[in-house]
Amino acid sequence: MAIQKKHAKARLDKYYYLAKEKGYRARAAFKLIQLNKKYSFLQQSKCLIDLCAAPGSWLQVAAETMPAKSLIVGVDLSPIKPIPKTITFQDDITTERCRATIRGHLKTWKADTVIHDGAPNVGTAWVQDAFSQNELVLASLKLATEFMAPNGTFVTKVFRSKDSAKLEWIFKQLFSRVEQTKPPSSRNVSAETFYVCRGYKAPKHMDPRFLDSKYAFAEVEEAAVNMEARVFNPEKKKRKRDGYDEGDWTQFNEAAASEFVQTPDPIQMLGKLNKLHFRQEGAGDIALAALDRLPETTEEVRLCCQDLKVLGRKEFKLLLRWRLKARDIFGLRQKKTTDTNATSASTTAKGGKSDIAAEAGVAEGAVGEEVAVVESMDDEMRMQEEIRAMQDSQSKLKRKERRRENEKKQKEITRMQMNMTVSSEIGLDAGGPMGDEGTFRMKDVDKAGIGRQISQGRMYVEGEKPKDEEQSEEEEEDEELDGLERELDAMYNKYQEGKEDRNAKARAKRIRREANGEDEEAFEGFDEEDEGAETDASSDAGIVEESGDEDTDGEEAELLNKLVPREDLKKGQLSGRASSFFQQDIFQDIGGMEDDAEDEEVDLGRDSGVDVGSGSSASPTLKTASDDREVGEESAEDETEYAQDAEDSDIEEVAGAEEEEDWEEGAEKPAMENEGRPNIDIITAEAMTLAHALATGKTTRAQMEDDNFTKYSHRDVDGLPEWFLDDEGQHSRPVRPISAAAAAAIKEKSRALNARPIKKVREAKARKVLRTARRLEKLKKKSEGLAEGGDEMTERDGANKIAALMAKAKKGGGGKKKGRMEVKVVRAGGQNKGAGRPRGVKGKYKMVDSRLKKDVRGEKRAAKKAKGRR
Ligand SMILES: C[S@@+](CC[C@H](N)C(=O)[O-])C[C@H]1O[C@@H](n2cnc3c(N)ncnc32)[C@H](O)[C@@H]1O
Incomplete structure (x- = not known):
């Protein structure tokens, strides 16, 4: 009982109270108000029928919105x-009597x-409810068609169910504009939705079965069946393609993989479903069986189908590519040129070979409702069709593999050209470009004509040199693949957009990624991201490339081109991320950094503010990467935080620009230095560790340079797809060791940042400082006046007056504000017994009694004890 009460209470939302306040009989009034606000049908109506009108809130709204002297008729069971x-x-x-009564009223x-x-009326099961609601809708539509003027408007509530699509179809036959909407006052948890059907077509003749629930719901499905398929084979079996079963409102949705192959909108399907399955539920599911047997349906594909919600760009494309292949095989895809496919398409159209193939006519580009049909077909022909398709796919696969192999080898050669690798696997024989000593000689390459091939962007291994036809075919295929790649990219973006529409988190993630992406690009050409950050940081810490260094040759100069003095960084030679990082106000006015640039490397550690000696040992131990992963992650987070802070500070700057101008001499500016040292805990823990190691001689610059040559140093990004680079950027990066001291410093820095007051507080404080400065300035002028007017007052009087004024100004007084009135504490009892003001007490007073005092003290003691126990 109590639970019921609570539930009922929870339903009393703002519309309930609003309805009460406005005198409407039900909160439903707001649904009509909101619908009318959107479609403005009431103002233009002179005659309205409200079907199922009790208790009458819609009638109330109609009466107050429609023009005066309108005819409004309402009917209800109640x-x-x-x-x-x-x-x-x-x-x-639903009765004839009701119809007659309406007729009587409308004349x-x-x-x-x-x-x-x-x-x-509630109480029955949901399915039952929905069905009778649909019947009610049909009954009301029937009355509407009888009593409505041409071009009239019909507004109805429909409960979302399998049949609501059928209702919509019926509405669309009778009205020129049909829109489904859910007004804000309709509870989200409710399955109700509203259809606003405008422009009644008022057909002269209508089959009575059209609005009969017994026929209507069945008839619609019939009508939407693919007409072409019906011509070929009148014996058709309907396939369940109209969404999910009624009442299936679960979060987990799956569909047969064959449906994914057949759907004209795979993106929507991937976005909606959790899983694609290969379960063959009936003997008739030949499509699924054939798909299951395809060699293209690899383990990877199956794995991706298992959980669609975790698909990344790569997997997403894999599935789409697989779908396209399957569609090719089953003749569902209309190929542009090739004869084979043209033949396949024509045979399909003529004979309707496989069940999927039969749908080819429906599939691509079909808009709106698509109801597929399963055709009966000759088994042998189907087998032949499948065999042929498989053979096609096999030969294609072989060609593709061959090409991939060639590309691989071509890459291998390019790498060799760059002296990156010495490979014996590139399939080049003794006459090849590998010299006697195993070194690679470009001259030999040229002799073999390989160079020319490379420059043409293609490399074939001897003995496999393709014929001209095959080459052109492959080129064609290349183009097609490029097109496909672009198409897939576009599809993936569409899918992501859809996901973002539904999910704010995904949107935020993308924005963050985009922001970071820009910066990552800025690091391209050097090593990878982290190393870039490191060197940036190092340069900030004052690591300067000594121009005349013997060790530094051209290559090293390139490698170290990020180790530039801070002034250069300031001049705008920073990477995107670094510059946004250094725009934080914390970096402004940092003294000593310029000096650092001229200092020896060894000064680094000291200047960096990393407490070299802090901790138990004089030289802090370098922890292993895995030990410090957490810290590393934290520092990465910190960086993002900084980047965001940097943005914030930009905004603040704009906001505070006026105040900035108002800074006066003598006014206290916020300290930018940390106990005289520059706040260089701005850099990452990794960079700190590095600087620290350099400062303490744990590593040398040469060693550092060497360390920069890692597998991440030179990435061959040419021709790699974007999704791959995305993934690489995210996960393939070196993990550098971080020292305990650096980790501690970074943690401390985070703590300090977190402890920073919010912008408003900082602004308020700054305003206060400004006000004080202004007051002091005013006072200064005033005191000068006083000192000069020595005739009237003695020197001492003048000094006293100035001192008093100064004190007042510092206290913040001097304005109109009065000082706080003192509150006198009076002990209750004794002569202060009874009500009224105690004798002899003037102004504000507060009565305290000893009991209360003791109780308060006791409570405090108890709380303290409890705290101590914890
Ligand atoms: C949600 S209420 C309508 C509220 C109304 N629009 C208002 O603003 O006050 C639904 C109404 O449908 C009525 N109803 C259900 N079946 C009906 C039927 N067969 N004929 C007439 N009214 C019916 C119920 O009696 C109920 O009052």
Whole structure:
């Protein structure tokens, strides 16, 4: 009972209270108000019928919105208390009697609007409810078609269910504009939705079965069946393609993989579903069986189908590519040129070979409702079709593999050209470019003509040199693949957009990624991201490339080109991330950094503010990467935080620009230095560790340079797809060791940042400082005046006055504000017994009694004890 009460209470939302306040009989009034706000049908109506109108809130809204002297008729199973300007009666809208009564009230009039908010009386199961609600809708539509004027508007509530699509189809036959909408006042948890059907076509003749629930719901499905397929084979079997089963409102949705192959909108499907399955539920599911047997349906594909929600770009493309292949094989895809496919398409059209193939005519580009049919077909022909398709796919696969192999080898050669690798696997024999000593000689390459091939962007291994036809075919295929790649990219972006529409988190993630992406690009050409950050940081810490260094040759100069003095960084030679990082106000006015640039490397550690000696040992131990992963992650997070802070500070700068100008001499500016040292804990823990190691001689610069040559140093990014680079950027990066001291410093820095007051507080404080400075300035002028006016007052009087003024100004007084009035504490009891002001007490007073005092003290003691125990 209690639970029920709570539930009922929870339903009392703002619309309930609003309805009460406005005098509407039900909160439902707001649904009509909101619908009318969107479609403005009431203002233009002179005659309205409200079907299922009790208790009458829609009638109330209609009466107050429609023009004066309009005819408004309302009917309901339940009695409706009289409403001014309306006619109401009690009846069942599905009966003939109700129809006759309406006719009696309307006489010769025709309704401009028919509204229906009927709901079957609750208590039955949901499915049952939905069905009778749909019946009610049909009954109301039937009345509407009888009493509505051409071009009239019909508004009805529909519960979302399998049949709502059928209802929509019926509406669309009778009205020129049909829109489905859910007004904000309709609870989200409710399955109800509203259809606003405008422009009644008023057909002269209508089959009575059209609006009969017994036929109507079945007929719609029939009507939507693919007409072409029906011509070929009148014996058709309907396939369940109209969404999910009724009442299936679960979060987990799956569909047969064959449906994914057949759907004209794979993106929507991937976005909606959790899983694609290969379960063959009936013997008739030949499509699924054939798909399951395809060699293209690899383990990887199956794995991707298992959980669609975790698909990344790569997997997403894999599935789409697989779908396209399957569609090719089953003849579902209309290929542009090749004869084979043209033949396949024509045979499909003529004979309807496989069940999927039969759908080819429906599949691509079909808009709206698509109901597929399973054709009966000759088994042998189907087998032949499948065999042929498989053979096609096999030969294609072989060609592709061959090409891939060639590309691999071509890459291998390019790498060799760059002296990156000495490979014996590139399939080049003794006459090849490998010299006697195993060194690679470009001259030999040229002799073999390989160079020319490379420059042409293609490399074939001897003995495999393709014929001209094959080459052109491959080129064609290349182009097609490029196109496909672009198409897949576009599809993936569309899918991501859809995901972002649904999910704010995904949106935020993308924005963050985009922001970071820009910066990552800035690091391209050097090593990878982290190393870039490291060197940036190092340069900030004052690591300077000594121009005349013997060790530094051209290559090293390139490698170290990020180790530039801070002034250069300031001049805008920073990477995107670094510059946004250094825009933080924390970096402004940092003294000593310029000096650092001229200092020896060894000064680094000291200047960096890394407490070299802190910790138990004089030289802090370098922890292993895995030990410090957490810290590393934290520092990465910190960086993002900084980047965001940098943005914030930009905004603040704009906001505070005026105040900045107001800074006066002598006014206290926020300290930018940390106990005289520059706050260089701005850099990452990794960079700190590095600087520290350099400062303490744990590593040398040469060693550092060597360390920069890692497998991440030179990435061959040419021709690599974007998704791959995305993944690489995210996961393939070196993990550098971080010292305990650096980790501690970074943690401390985070703590300091977190402890920073919020912008508003900082602004308020700055304003206060500014005000004080202004007051002091004013006072200075005043005191000068006083000192000069020595005739009237003695020197001492003048000094006293100035001192008093100064004290007042510092206290913040001097304005109109009065000082706080003192509150006198009076002990209750004794002569202060009884009500009223105690004798001899003036101004504000507070009565305390000893008991209360003791109680308060006792409570405090107890709380302290409890805290101590914890
Ligand atoms: C949600 S209420 C309507 C509220 C109404 N629009 C208002 O603003 O006050 C649904 C109404 O449909 C009525 N109803 C259900 N089946 C009906 C039927 N067969 N004939 C007439 N009214 C029916 C119920 O009696 C109920 O009052």
